[in-house]
Amino acid sequence: EAGVTQSPTHLIKTRGQQATLRCSPISGHTSVYWYQQALGLGLQFLLWYDEGEERNRGNFPPRFSGRQFPNYSSELNVNALELEDSALYLCASSFSEGRTDTQYFGPGTRLTVL
């Protein structure tokens, strides 16, 4: 069974540009989560999508946004990039059954902002 996939693996942008990151969940999973892993800041929850709707959001500015498509894949958009947005962005997926859901993670997209 295929795991969570993310693209691209690496992304280099300059300050002020927009970045788009993509995620395909495990087949059968309806929930997709996004986390940021920045150096020195640990893993921070960004967004949760389920059945096409944004269900929860972490403490990030509105320039971090995303969506979930009818096939449950997801896109994370980061507008007006800042240097501190440089990080590994991890996507995870799960069934949507509650707080005990196991989140399965993809390999991540490394975003570098110059």
Place this chain on the structure above:
Amino acid sequence: AQSVTQLGSHVSVSEGALVLLRCNYSSSVPPYLFWYVQYPNQGLQLLLKYTSAATLVKGINGFEAEFKKSETSFHLTKPSAHMSDAAEYFCAVSESWGKLQFGAGTQVVVTP
């Protein structure tokens, strides 16, 4: 709000020795707790999780963790370290549906 504290950002163990990684949590609701491992340049892999069934939870690769409510702890152990255990380990609590709150992580180095 819930939070997770991992004691020790770096742990060095000898091959064959006990691995002990500490995790303490705070929670106003019954906690659901997870341990994940991250190998270099990879995503996170679930080792084990506690969901209020047995307090001693067995996971993959010989790891286990014990939930102790009185100590608000969920420490991860492995009796005998292998070189392949070198990685970063994260403890997490399910804060609310759809959101994991992670600890800062513990980097494990295994020496021959």
